[in-house]
Amino acid sequence: MRQLGRRRSGDPRRAFVGVMEGRVLVEGSATGRALVLKEPLSFWGGVDPATGEIVETGHPQRGEVVTGRILILPSGRGSSSSSTVLVEAIRTGTAPAGIVLGEPDDIIVIGALVAAELYSATVPVVVASPAGYAAIRDGEQISLVP
């Protein structure tokens, strides 16, 4: 396990809150506000790569925009086309800044790796420890550091 995240409070006066560790699946640095998903998400059929908006019917966070956020999700789900939708979102600039997973997800990882090969741009992907995952609060600033 390597250090991957510094969790910061949304309040700029209390910048540094804590450090947690996890496993880096795709390397990179990113900073952004956490978007903690209450349910797994399939990028394909679940995120519009043109806008970054969550469009999955019945998803509790339908209408939220993933662009520039640190997306915190328990796992992926559903379609194996999600890899392509993630790369397309990275290509068009609507992707999350980084992704923190509760468990490894190959379909998300391969998308991030292919974006690095094709466009030299990617989103870091990490798996948080259970305690670390549970501690992340929606809306707070998070940095992923390699």
Next chain:
Amino acid sequence: MTLELDSGDRAVLDGQRGEGAALAMRLVVKMAEVARAPRLRDVTRAHIDSCLYHGRAGLDFAERLLTGGAAVSVPATLNVSSLDLLHPELVRLDEETRDRAKRLMDAYVAMGCHPTWTCAPYQLTDRPAFGEHIAWAESNAIVFANSVLGARTNRYGDFIDICAAITGRVPESGLHTDDGRRATLVLRLEGLSEELLDADVLYPVLGHLLGRHAGSEVAAIEGLPANTSEDRLKALGAAAASSGSVALFHAIGVTPEAPTPAAAGAEEAREMVVTLADLRAARGELSRVPDGAEIGAVSVGTPHASEAQLRHLVDLVREERPRVPFYVNTGRAQLAALDSVADDLADAGVTVVTDTCTYITPVMHGITGPVMTDSGKWAWYAPSNLGFEVALGSLQECVSSAAAGRVIRDERLWV
């Protein structure tokens, strides 16, 4: 654990089979590191989902491989695409998207893949044997191959599918290993009527519930009839791989790796009881249109209808002719195998869609009102993709509803 590559793997990585193959091997190796696999292993065949057009990125990747001289080294079948090459007039895409989608399809054929254009490669004549290690993409095909055929594939997604086909290699991990195939969750069906267990419509609903609870775990289902058909297991798996990430389920006494609970590893798994009330709730999540409501269309055949399902549909629409637009998705191989079915369906006013599917490309147009389907997978994706409200029923209920123009279902099954 460090990954051990053999000399062949290293030669490909070093570019001895060209830049395209080296890129493919680089990605396979990275995925092996992520999976903490000790080594790579051979696969005998692949099924490729990357041929479905979702934007420039997929085309950029395929053309990078092709420019780099990549070709498949094992037999590879192709999933549905965005176009219906047999009925091109059905798909309403702008010309630019259509051209790019076709270029993407051509790129995969140029790499040596077979133009099967189906999401149900397990319905082709040559299908994987028990214990065969394969690299399949397409979530419903993955769960069918593992669960019903007893072949072994991880949940491969776009990109890694073609990389596996080019290199013939995958990480030795997950569902390729005995440990990865043991059930960690048991769903025990309790108190369900014989009628419900023998109703087609149970299976997509049970699959939806399985996906919700299992996530990416391997589950074993106790209580399904020993003679549960492949088409029902197909519907169950497709729904489970939509609402969840299910890549393998065991049905005790039904599927090949689960003659007994012990064989499936289910004895140490946590258990969940599934009752009629749970299934009614799951059905309510997929099917939000009340009985009697007017419908605008029907779409069946997701995953692609089997030959048995096509024959059944012909018999049904001969009895009750649809009054609303009625679509069936199937593979070109199924259609070719059945002499008069295409004509019989056309005569009854049914639109046959091949090579693609109604929920991934614009085929259904001018539809007002909810759409009825027999597919849990279609019911899951269509509201987001197409904006339709959905009613779920059996194939027979879909035909009766299409003839009446409103939702007709046998509610006695659910009380």
